[in-house]
Each structure stands twice: as C-alpha cells, then as structure tokens.
Amino acid sequence: MSYPDQALAIEIGERVEKFVREVVAGYERDPRLEEHGPSPELVKELREKARAAGVMTPHILPDHTHLTQRGTAHVLKKTGLSPLGPVACNTGAPDEGNMFLLGKVATDAQRARFLEPLVSGEARSAFFMTEPAGEDGAGSDPSMMKTTAVKDGDHWVINGRKTFITGADGASVGIVMAKAEEGACMFLVDLPSPAIRIERLLDTIDSSMPGGHAQVMIENLRVPQADMLGKPGEGFRYAQIRLAPARLSHCMRWHGVATRAQEIATDYACTRKAFGKLLIDHEGVGFMLAENQIELKQAELMIDWCADALDAGENGNVESSMAKVSVSEALFRVADRCVQVMGGMGVSRDTIVEQLFREVRAFRIYDGPTEVHKWSLAKKIKSAHLKPGH
Template identity: 75%
Template sequence: MSRIELSLNPSPRAVAIADRVESFVRDVVVPYERDPRRDHHGAPLDELVYEMREHARAAGVLTPHILADGSHMTQRETALVLIKSGLSPLGPLACNTMAPDEGNMYLLGHKATEEQKDHFLKPLVEGRARSAFFMTEPSDDNGAGSDPSMMLTTCRQDGNHWVINGRKTFITGADGASVGIVMAKAEDGGACMFLVDLPDPAIRIDDVPNTIDSSMPGSHATVTIDNLRVPASQMLGEPGDGFKYAQVRLSPARLSHCMRWLGCCIRAHEIASDYACRRMAFGKALIEHEGVGFMLAENLIDIKQAELMIDWCAGVLDTGSLGTTESSMAKVAVSEALMRIADRCVQVMGGTGVTDKTIVEQVFREVRAFRIYDGPTEVHKWSLAKKVRRDWREAQA
C-alpha cells in the first residue's frame, strides 16, 4: 500500500520521534482496531486503552509531544508527531495524544502550580489517568453552548473553599475520568477554573448519549454539579482569569484536532487508493475511471492544503501569540477539507466503504463530528466575520 509523505520537517528531533510513532501505530495499534473491548457506544474501554499505553511505554512513544524535562515540543514539531499518531483512530489513545487529555496537559503545563502539576498533571503525562474539561453547557437551559460568556455555572468562595453549582454537557471523557478542569462564573462575573479529583459525588452524570463518533472513552456526558466544594488551592491561576486560560487551551487544542484527524484521513485515503487500484470494474481498475481517479486526486490536493494550513497556524502559535483568529481559520479549513476527503474515500469504496470492514466509515463519522466539536464551522466563520468588520472600522478611523 502506497503511503502519503508529508513535507513537514520541523526538526531532526521531531522527525525521529514521529517516525517511531508511525511505526508503532501501524505495527502495534492497527491490529487493535478489531479488538472487541468496546462500550455500548463503540468507544474503547479503559482496559483496552491502558493495555495499548503499556505497549507505547515500552516502545518509548507514550506522550511523545512532552519531553523528559516536562517541556512541550513546539507546535510545528507537535504537528508532525500528532499527525502520525492519528494514522489509526486508536493511535492518539495509545500514544496519549488524544483530546481532551492532550489539551488539558498543555493548559496545566503552562498555568498550574508545581503542587498542582505533581497532583493533577503527572498522572496524565504518565498515561495512567484520563481527564475531562467542563466548560460547555446545555443549550436547553439557555446555557453557554458555544458562547462561554453566557455561562450559568456559578462559583462562590466559602472560607478556604469554593462552592460550584451548575450543569455541563458534551463533557468528553467525564465518565471514567480521574482529573477534571471545571469552569464557572464568580459572583463578580469573572470566570474561574478549578482542578478536581474525580469521581466526586457532587458531580453527577445525568446522561451519556450515543453520538456519531465513537473514538473517545467515556463519550460526551451531560452532568449536574451540586454544591461541589473545591479547596482554594485547587483554583487554576487567578480568580476571574478563566476566559483567558480557556483561550490558552482552546487555540492549540483546535489545531491538535486538525493534526490527529489529518492522520486518520491520510490512512483512509491510503485504504481507498489501494481498493481503487486493486478493484476491477467494466474491464479496468477503478482508478482508471475518471470519476474515481479524480476523487483521489482531489484528496491529494485537500491533504496538502490541510497540511499547509496546520503548519501555518502552528508557526503563529510558536511565536507566542494566542492565535485565536488563525486557529479559527485552520479549524474551518481543515475540518471541511477532511470531511471532503473522508466522504470521497467512502464513495470510492462503494458498498465496502459504508461497512466496518475498514476504518474508512469510522473516519467519516469522526470527521463529521469534528466539524461541530471545538466550535462549529459557522461559529468560527461568525468570529472571523466580526474581525473583518472590526478591521474595516479601524481602517476608517
């Protein structure tokens, strides 16, 4: 089977790590794609996740984007490594580069105290725990949804503790997580973030719906937070800075999603290309029919454009900028391109493409969800349109 070669070449260090990750995912993780240890929703059970992580630990590719001294690779280096980990839907789970853990590790690495890092970050980096980020709220409660400024979850100080009340939804991995990052609004209107040991009886899981995607353990729960008491020492950063910390996490996290799912779409394209070159129809290989060959050609174009967009946005983040505008652009462009790639792969493979005989149909489902997760395409376009208006007004002043 021919393989897509990326032009990303950020550093010899990153290339060496990415090569090891790719070999591990292709040789060790891919066979696990048929492992039946799944929940009712089809997501991998923790037993399967931690078994794969032990293999990753032995292979030296566990949490490869965080270096031995605790520092993070640059975003450009991370891009190459995370794309390679995404060559299987199970790859990021095995290598510990999956959301929400990867984004949570990034945030804690940049904003947590040393004591908080030792208690909450260390088990995540070691791949011995999962985490959840509690920000999104149910829209049927007139909660935040995609607009955190509408947050209804509250926190109030009570002595040397904070008391939190509210509801959250689409909390990825909450069921089974050991570490939680909870976002709430203080009485003065400022947002705060808190680190929480899970499970906690004050955080009740109300519902874990079946969703179109199935790659993340714990799925996407709706929870009620009822008088959760958190020691003041477990506040992340300063009171009122929660929105600022959210951007520290969300901008690179959006880009990390692009990286991982590009890896999955590259693999889907490899599978579809192999099918088209082997499958005969009407006297010749499918690839020789323009209707099929042109779809695969368009895939190559979209893969390269996605790669270049990721590299550009990563370069912006590496300058120290929050890169909210750039990450919005990348999220829209890459998620839409990956949707086109996944859709063409299904179409090229016909009936086989809609079965579970390959990962192509799962990649299609996962990427379809990605167009919504971490901000729907339309929300990011709206944000970019506001920037156009703002820039115009500034130019007129």
C-alpha cells in the same frame, strides 16, 4: 521551512508511525471497542504497549518541555493514522489540551498532583466548559455560562450543568469552568466526585474517545482555594490559552485519520476492476483521489501555518479558528470521497473507512462548529474595517 526541533520531531514521528501501524492498527476490531469508546481495560493495554515502545505522550519530552507546535503537528499526525493512536500514545482530546493548559498555568503543587499522572498516561481527564444550549446553559457561547462558583471561606461552591464533556466517565482529573463575581474561573478537581453526577452518556456519531461524551450535573461541589487554577476572573483567558492550540491539535490528529482513509481507498481503487479496468483508471474515481491528495496537502499547509503563528508567540485565536474551519471541512470532503470511491465497501465495516468518516464528521462540530468560527471571524473583519482611519 525548517523549525527548531525538526530533526527530533521527525525521529519521534518515525517511531510513532511504526508503533501505530504495526501494533495499534491490530486493535481496530477489538471487541473492547464499545459504543462510547474503548474500554478502560483496552486503554490500559494500549498504553502499556506504548510505554514499552517509548512513544507514551511523545510530544512532551522527559524534562516536561513540549515540542514546538510544528514538531507536535508532525508527531500528532502520525498518532492519527489510527483512531486508536491518540488513545494509545496519550495525545488525544481532552487530555492533550488539558496537559498543555496545566503546563502553562498550574502551580508546582498542582502540576505534581494533577499534571504528572496525565503525562505518564496513568490518568485521564475531562474539561467541564460546554453547557446545554438554551435556558439551561450557554451552548456555544461561553459568555452566557450559567454554572456558578460562590466563595465560602477558603472553599468555592460550584453548581451547574455541563454537556458534551468528553471523557468524564472514567476520568481522574477534572478542570471545571464556572462564573464567579470576579468573572469566569477554573478549578481543578479529583474525579470521580459525588458532587459531579453523570446524568447520561450521549449517543454520538463518533466512538473513538474513552469515556464518550457525558451530560453532567454539578451540585454543591466544594473546591479548596488551593485548587483554583490561576486567578479568579481569568477563566476566559485561560480557556483561550488552551483552546487555540487544542483546535490545532484536533486538525493534526484528524489529518492522520483522513490520510489513512485515503490510503485504504487508494488501495481499493488500485486493486479492484469495473467495466474492464481498474477503478482508479475511471476518471470519476481517479479524480476523487486526486482531489483528496490536493486537499490533504492544503490542510497540512494550513496546520503548519497556524503552528508557526503559535510558535512565534502570537495569540493564535484567529489562526486556529481559520485552520479549524478549513481543515475540518477539507478532511470531511476527503473522508466522504473515500467512502464514495469504495462504494458498498465504504459504508460497511469490512474496513475502518466508515468509522473514519464518522469521526471526521464529528470534528466539524467539536471545538466549535464551523459556523461559530465563521461568525467570530466575520465580527473581527467588521471590527477591523470600522476602525478609525481605515
């Protein structure tokens, strides 16, 4: 099936793939890759090279219009061929989703101040929504949000605690979600701010995102009314504007990661011998790679199906939840088989397969664990079945 900007997306994708394979992949063992993501110096160097190659923020065109979701899928899969590709090309989370949201909701003044530095790759951002589970916050249920926003003259005063805030350390732009009398609200903030204190960086299984994942305390953060994003009480609606395509963007990027793992495992199986023949000629190995090829194609089709729904103007929440579950689980199986095919080499750091496995494993949790999406889908199935006249 063709789509309106297919030719343009293919041309951009070719340039991106060439850059990621020939330039970015060479940085995958750089000592500036730290426990909580690539260092600011490495991010800057990679983005300077992406800018010079003409692949900075490639899914957003010079006139600030976006490729279609199908076009974006083609390009973001190419950036994902290295865990550093989205960092270099400025297509990674949370910036990609934040740019999409600001492009849809922000005022002209807010776009000039907060969006343009993100699109240019000069700044990074953070999305402050997730809270600790239990008494201190909402966990995976944003309707239970405890972070508050209280009106004080022409300002809002925000207090609360957030966790798993990707990229907060080193970000320049923040989008903070809090609950006011009118309902959930979103606010734009300049970072760093003395009122937003990073309590600690969480030690997580993944390590590809700049700034890592932080737990933060927000204490008496004063935000001018002019920096509210959209209208009071519309925060959950704006979150869905962001989250549906952002879930799909994760699928796009991690599809590239799993594709790269499959390439490395295939090369290994086609060049190593055991018991007198190439590994791939052993059914136990060859069948795993065959299953990977099947699941990569199925994941690609699911991504394209969801992208088409979003491009058609549909809400996309159901489609993106289904895609997130299906693709994250499939790509994890792909990465797991790649480790198994490579045996001891698969768990060593002689190749990046072990890192790709860790990154994809985290994907099953981030942007909503598989079980939360299944629960949400089950509720919708029940609701549809119980409608009068069913």
